[in-house]
Amino acid sequence: MATELAAARERDKARVLKGAEAFVQALIDEGVTTIFGLPGGAVLPIYDALYNADIQHILVRHEQAAAHAADGYARSSGRPGVCLTTSGPGATNLVTGIATAWMDSVPVVAFTGNVARSLIGRDAFQEADITGITLPITKHNFLVRSVQDLPRIIKEAFHIATTGRPGPVLVDLPRDICGEELEYYYPSEVELPGFKPTFEGHVRQVLEAARAIAAAKRPVLYVGGGVISSGAHRELMELATKANIPVTTTLMGLGAFPGTHPLSLGMLGMHGTVYANWAICNCDLLIAVGVRFDDRVTGRLEGFAPEAKIIHIDIDPAEIGKNVGVDIPIVGDCKAVLQALVEKTREKKETAWLAKVHEWKEKYPLRYDDPGTGEVMPQRLVEEIYAVTKGQAIMASDVGQHQMWLAQYYKFDEPRRHLSSGGLGTMGFGFPAAIGAAVANPDREVWCLSGDGSFQMNAQELITVAGYKIPVKVVICNNSYLGMVRQWQSMFYGKRYSQSDLSHNPDFVKLAEAHGVPAFRVTRVDELRETLERAQAIDGPALVDVRVSREADVLPMVPAGAALKDMIGLEGR
Amino acid sequence: MKHTLSVLVHNRSGVLVRIAGLFSRRGYNIESIAVGVTEDPDISRMTIVVEGDEAIVEQIIKNVHKLIDVLRVSNITSEDVVDRELALIKVATDSHNRSEILQIVDIFRARIVDVSDRSVIVEVTGNEGKVDAMVQLLRPYGIKEMARTGKIAMVRGAKQRANASDTGRAAAR
Ligand SMILES: Cc1ncc(C[n+]2csc(CCOP(=O)(O)OP(=O)(O)O)c2C)c(N)n1
Ligand SMILES: [Mg+2]
Numbered sequence: 001m002a003t004e005l006a007a008a009r010e011r012d013k014a015r016v017l018k019g020a021e022a023f024v025q026a027l028i029d030e031g032v033t034t035i036f037g038l039p040g041g042a043v044l045p046i047y048d049a050l051y052n053a054d055i056q057h058i059l060v061r062h063e064q065a066a067a068h069a070a071d072g073y074a075r076s077s078g079r080p081g082v083c084l085t086t087s088g089p090g091a092t093n094l095v096t097g098i099a100t101a102w103m104d105s106v107p108v109v110a111f112t113g114n115v116a117r118s119l120i121g122r123d124a125f126q127e128a129d130i131t132g133i134t135l136p137i138t139k140h141n142f143l144v145r146s147v148q149d150l151p152r153i154i155k156e157a158f159h160i161a162t163t164g165r166p167g168p169v170l171v172d173l174p175r176d177i178c179g180e181e182l183e184y185y186y187p188s189e190v191e192l193p194g195f196k197p198t199f200e201g202h203v204r205q206v207l208e209a210a211r212a213i214a215a216a217k218r219p220v221l222y223v224g225g226g227v228i229s230s231g232a233h234r235e236l237m238e239l240a241t242k243a244n245i246p247v248t249t250t251l252m253g254l255g256a257f258p259g260t261h262p263l264s265l266g267m268l269g270m271h272g273t274v275y276a277n278w279a280i281c282n283c284d285l286l287i288a289v290g291v292r293f294d295d296r297v298t299g300r301l302e303g304f305a306p307e308a309k310i311i312h313i314d315i316d317p318a319e320i321g322k323n324v325g326v327d328i329p330i331v332g333d334c335k336a337v338l339q340a341l342v343e344k345t346r347e348k349k350e351t352a353w354l355a356k357v358h359e360w361k362e363k364y365p366l367r368y369d370d371p372g373t374g375e376v377m378p379q380r381l382v383e384e385i386y387a388v389t390k391g392q393a394i395m396a397s398d399v400g401q402h403q404m405w406l407a408q409y410y411k412f413d414e415p416r417r418h419l420s421s422g423g424l425g426t427m428g429f430g431f432p433a434a435i436g437a438a439v440a441n442p443d444r445e446v447w448c449l450s451g452d453g454s455f456q457m458n459a460q461e462l463i464t465v466a467g468y469k470i471p472v473k474v475v476i477c478n479n480s481y482l483g484m485v486r487q488w489q490s491m492f493y494g495k496r497y498s499q500s501d502l503s504h505n506p507d508f509v510k511l512a513e514a515h516g517v518p519a520f521r522v523t524r525v526d527e528l529r530e531t532l533e534r535a536q537a538i539d540g541p542a543l544v545d546v547r548v549s550r551e552a553d554v555l556p557m558v559p560a561g562a563a564l565k566d567m568i569g570l571e572g573r
Numbered sequence: 574m575k576h577t578l579s580v581l582v583h584n585r586s587g588v589l590v591r592i593a594g595l596f597s598r599r600g601y602n603i604e605s606i607a608v609g610v611t612e613d614p615d616i617s618r619m620t621i622v623v624e625g626d627e628a629i630v631e632q633i634i635k636n637v638h639k640l641i642d643v644l645r646v647s648n649i650t651s652e653d654v655v656d657r658e659l660a661l662i663k664v665a666t667d668s669h670n671r672s673e674i675l676q677i678v679d680i681f682r683a684r685i686v687d688v689s690d691r692s693v694i695v696e697v698t699g700n701e702g703k704v705d706a707m708v709q710l711l712r713p714y715g716i717k718e719m720a721r722t723g724k725i726a727m728v729r730g731a732k733q734r735a736n737a738s739d740t741g742r743a744a745a746r
Contacts, residue, residue, distance in 0.1 A: 131587070132590070135590065135591065135594050136594060136598050139641075140640075140641040143587075160641060192641060193644055194582075194583065194640070194641050194642055194643050194644045195641050316639070317635045317638075318632065318635035318636045318638075318639055321628065321631065321632070322632060
């Protein structure tokens with residue numbers, strides 16, 4: 001690096017900058033075009049440097065939304081999302097957003113101001129040990145101790161966040177560093193001997209996997225977010241179609257394989273389809289790609305693919321063997337490994353197994369009862385959004401019943417279209433994530449399906465979409481309940497609806513209008529399509545408050561701790 | 574079963590917290606941990622003794638290896654190693670039993686490093702078993718205080734830093 005500086009000097013490129021200017025220049029050199037944030041004392045010098053900079057800054061109204069927006073930006077585009085806040089409360093407000101990105105392996109780079117170095121550790125005004133606080137929820141974090149280190153640390157932060165298994169990285173910047181001068185150059189390479197992810201799968205393991213596929217009579221592909229983050233959807237399609245293997249995806253994997261494809265089994269797990277879960281229960285070969293055998297997916301572990309040989313492909317060696325024993329582990333990037341595997345895999349014809357799976361699909365499709373009273377069934381709401389957006393929108397969701405209905409009834413055909421907090425299950429994620437996605441994808445329709453409970457957790461961002469005219473369409477699936485809580489109370493606590501009744505909700509239409517966002521209310525199913533289309537036609541943000549049937553349940557369901565084969569909610573089929 | 578891990582890390586502030594945090598977060602039990610600089614002042618060696626079955630220890634190794642500041646993790650449990658602990662033991666004495674204590678100290682090739690009229694401080698180095706045995710024998714006289722380091726270890730012979738069960742291989746499997 002010393003030589004690099006010397007070379008830069010020689011080319012007369014090294015410039016003397018202040019820390020704050022170097023920060024902004026490093027972001028520009030890194031290719032960052034947009035950041036989400038909110039200023040405060042510790043970052044005043046940085047905001048001053050941003051004042052005329054060639055970087056778009058989106059001002060949010062709560063820092064949690066900055067983290068989620070950066071997250072949504074990253075999930076929808078594949079580029080790292082960036083957020084910036086002040087020290088103390090600004091930094092701690094990011095925590096839920098960082099944890100959300102951590103659990104779902106999203107490349108977010110968070111910058112926080114901190115008090116001057118001489119004050120650190122003295123409980124100074126607005127001091128928080130944010131590197132300590134975020135230690136368990138970041139891939140790595142940095143406290144910048146010398147202005148000289150700043151460009152290198154920023155380079156490393158982006159490299160770590162985006163390389164291998166992605167994840168959030170936090171950089172904490174003491175205020176006094178912003179005012180100090182350095183000879184600036186942006187390093188072209190990183191030197192991180194302790195960080196060398198394995199990309200290529202082991203050849204022998206790949207061959208063994210190919211042999212297992214050739215020998216399998218009842219194979220299933222179980223794919224997750226890793227396929228999307230590595231951009232392996234084409235390779236996945238090749239493998240699935242070449243060997244005629246049905247594909248089920250996790251919540252995080254929706255869109256990795258087209259939901260409308262004949263080989264698609266939709267989502268598996270707690271609220272997965274009957275046919276996906278039964279395929280898992282009966283398969284003799286499970287090809288797990290970019291997944292982590294989460295408990296919401298597997299149910300009781302002994303009942304998960306009990307007869308199957310398991311191939312597990314993942315870039316993170318620590319995921320392999322974490323929850324289940326694996327027969328053929330392959331550490332590597334999903335895209336590289338699948339590519340190698342496709343080459344070694346022979347074509348296979350449709351089998352009796354596929355016929356069996358199709359039979360289940362016919363017999364136990366996703367379905368719901370519509371009593372025909374004119375009420376909007378929430379599943380119908382998703383079907384209508386699907387129709388209005390022609391299945392092409394980027395759809396963010398919050399957490400609860402509406403999230404599961406979106407996952408079940410919206411057939412995502414492409415990766416990076418479905419944005420949802422899978423691992424942490426963060427209510428309040430959807431709306432700011434949709435904002436980030438809309439900023440990253442100005443040519444795409446972006447919708448957010450939220451719940452009446454979840455929406456209130458980041459409703460303050462209505463003013464952000466109004467101010468910047470960010471064209472997010474918010475649909476509130478309004479059951480006036482913390483619906484998923486109510487469902488569990490109904491099923492497992494004798495309908496004692498403790499603290500889950502939200503009959504006392506705000507008037508969401510007035511709330512939106514107060515922020516300058518056009519809004520509509522739907523109470524009957526015959527108004528639904530037309531209203532959604534009106535919202536869609538608006539050039540800018542809009543909100544639709546849809547009153548849905550209050551006590552609909554998400555079905556089918558594997559009760560917590562049960563095996564996948566023991567799904568409930570199949571009665572009357 | 575107890576496993577001994579030899580971990581090479583960047584000698585930076587916060588590394589110990591990252592390792593300790595990882596262990597507590599994932600519910601792994603640290604028996605002992607000893608940290609000190611290596612022949613390269615930028616690199617420290619941590620010798621960590623953990624309790625767990627093979628599967629857990631494999632998970633521990635993989636997760637430790639994921640930390641950016643960690644350069645190498647080796648499970649040296651079944652390697653031919655030299656391992657040592659150091660203990661300082663303050664034992665109550667009087668004029669009657671002092672010579673007995675001196676004898677024990679002699680047999681263990683330990684040393685008396687401080688003497689007062691009612692106690693002595695014994696310094697002993699050796700593997701865990703030897704230190705345990707020493708403590709056992711001194712206990713009847715009354716141990717007033719004890720300080721014990723964790724284990725440090727090194728593989729015998731010409732091999733440097735690498736060995737059969739390092740994570741580079743484990744990851745490539
Ligand atoms: C921040 C946060 N707090 C609490 C929960 C627990 N929780 C999970 S779903 C849910 C209800 C969500 O209600 P709503 O947004 O109205 O969605 P619905 O289930 O009614 O569709 C709650 C409280 C959570 N996931 N996240
Ligand atoms: Mg609700």
